Each structure stands twice: as C-alpha cells, then as structure tokens.
Amino acid sequence: MEKIKQVIRKNTMLLILIIVTLIFQFLITRSGSSSLFTPANITNLISQNAYVVILSTGMLLCILTGGNVDLSTGSMVALVGALAGTLIVRQGLNIHLSIFLCLIVGILLGAWQGFWIAYVNVPAFIATLAGMLTFRGFAWIILDGLTISPFPQSYLKYFNSFIPSNPEIRFVFTLTVGILLSVTIFVVSLVFRLRKKSIGYKIISFSSFIVRKILISLVIIGASILLGKDKGIPAILIILSIIVFVYHYFTSRTVYGRHLYAVGGNYQAAALSGVNTKGITFLAYTNMGFLSAITALVSVARFNSAAPSAGSSYEMDAIAACYIGGASAYGGIGTVRGAVIGGVFMGILNNGMSILGIDANWQMAVKGFVLLAAVIFDVVSKNRVQVES
Secondary structure, three states: OHHHHHHHHHOHHHHHHHHHHHHHHHHHHHHOOOOOOOHHHHHHHHHHOHHHHHHHHHHHHHHHOOOOOOOOHHHHHHHHHHHHHHHHHHOOOOHHHHHHHHHHHHHHHHHHHHHHHHOOOOOHHHHHHHHHHHHHHHHHHHHOOOOEOOOOHHHHHHHHOEEOOOOOOHHHHHHHHHHHHHHHHHHHHHHHHHHHHHOOOOOOOHHHHHHHHHHHHHHHHHHHHHHHHOOOEEHHHHHHHHHHHHHHHHHHHOHHHHHHHHHHHOHHHHHHOOOOHHHHHHHHHHHHHHHHHHHHHHHHHHHOOEOOOOOOOHHHHHHHHHHHOOOOOOOOOOOHHHHHHHHHHHHHHHHHHHHOOOOHHHHHHHHHHHHHHHHHHHHHHHHHHHHHO
16 A cells, blocks of 8 residues: 555656546547547647746746746746747858857857856846846847748758658557567666566566556557657657757766756855856756757747747746755755656647637636646655654
C-alpha cells in the first residue's frame, strides 16, 4: 500500500493529466464534437502548443535559480519574429543566414537581461518587466505596426513539413519510428538503472520501472499510429524532441545542471561551495533568450506571418506549465519532464476548451485558477514537510 502511495506521489501531475484528458474526451464526445484523439487534432495539438513546451523548458532554468521568472519571453518572441519577417520577407536575405542572425539576437537579448539580474542584482521581476515593455515596443517600431506575410516556402518547410512526404509509406514509417523509439527509451533507461544500482543509488522497484516504461511505450506507439493516419511526423515534433532531450540531459547529468539546483536550493551555500552563482543565473536568462528566438522562428512559420502583437501571454503559459509540472515557487526543484507534462496539460486545456466552444475569457480564468492551485499545492506541501521534519 505504501509503495502505491509513493508511485502516486511521484506521478501526481501525470495522473492528473490523464484524468483531465479523459474528462475532456468524455465531454467532447458527449457534445457531439468529434473527439480529442482524432489524428488531425493530435497534429494540431503538437503544432499549436509547441511554443509552450519550448518556452517552459527554458523558463524552468530561470525558476530553478530561485523561483525567478522571465516576463519578457513573449515580447522577445515578437521582436525576433519581427526581425525574421524583415530579413526574410522584406529584405530577401538568405534563409539560413536569417535564422542564424535571429538566434544571435535572441541570445543577446537574454544576455542583456541576465547581466542586470546576475551582475547588477536588479530583481528579476523588474528587469524582465522592463524587457517585456522595451522588446514589445521595438517589435512595433520595426514592423511599423503592420503584419508581414507570407514567408517563402523554403523557410516554412523547416517547421511546417511532415515526414515522410510519401503517403504510401507514411503509416508504416511512423509506426516503425514509434516502436524503435520505445525500444530505445527502454534500453537506455535500463542501462542507467543498472548503473545507478551498481554505485548504490536508490532506485524504484523493477515492477514500477516496467509499468512506467510500458505506459510510455503505449503513449508513443499510440501517438505514432494517429500521426501515421494523418500527415506523418511533424517537423516541429522532431525539434521539440531534440530540445527536450538536450535540456533533460543538461539539467540531470551535467555539472552546470546540478549547479542550477544548488543555486536555487540555497544561494549562499552554493556560493560558499565554489559555485559560480552569478554565472549560472546569467546562463539561465541567456538561454531563455535563445529558446525565445527558436519559439519566434517556429511561431512565424506556423502563422506564416510576423506581427508586433505575436507572443502575447506566451510567458504566462510557460510559467504556468512549469509550476503545474512540479517546479517549486521557491526554486531548486523541478524537472524538464515535469515542465513538458505541464506544457501538455496546458495544451490539452486550451484545445479541449476550444473544441467545447468555451469563451476565451473563461479560458483565461480557468488557466489562472489552475496556476494558483498548482502554486498553492507546492506551498502547502513544502510547509507540511517542514512541519514533519
């Protein structure tokens, strides 16, 4: 019984995600509005909510440094998107050079924020709030309040295409990829499990390990089947997978990743232990600028336009995804896996309410309530642990 409680405690948000998904599926089916799990809707879920996963991955690093957030991410998306539209559509600059310049600008914007926060000790809330206003203003100035479109197909193919392009092999290809990916995840996880066990790390029971991997495999193969019945594997899904894998590895298996948790856990203790606390904070915000630039490139491709109003409330969705996924409001706690689960949760919430025809104002109210509930859960849990100890 105690083992069951531990499994539930460790996978609370995943179980809530499954329950919420089933509730939406029931409500959507009952209303006669098709299904949440149609092949076309799964593809839409991925493309519509890619920005949440990308930004929440970067936002997690900021939160880990001490519960800080970056309020300027949506404005950075608008500014870099405006630059992309100007370079690619108006100036006709080389696609690859334009993408490179946009990424550099994103890194510089993040470094600008990180400098004031890490080295001048400007509160993150104030620095990023100033950035939010400044970057949004520059986006309006660059575009002169206008929307630029359309982008050339040579640019759109990098973000909006599907693999494979041949419909005759689409289903078999996607299913094969899903099976191979499931096997790879199982083998890699098993190797890491054996390595941890050999050096004395505490690990979950083998039965729990098997059940978890079976569930993951079923989700991957099920998604592969649905994607195969639609247009194939979206290019954006490949980009998301690379980002999630790289940042999961960085936060969980590198020295700098461990330093992020140390800085958020106890800033003074980390500094006294020799951790470059200012450098780690600077890195977190510089990285946020980089991922905001990637999000901008993805977003302008999805909408096939660059607008000064782009990216509105993106930062709020990213922050909510992190806290919903288990990141602590105090910093030092959170995982990329949790941020992704939070991002998927936000996507299901947005998509489900849209299919049900719920008013946009009510959608904002619901997301606000969910965010508050997630933070309250974190605070209450932390207080309970302190009392018990």
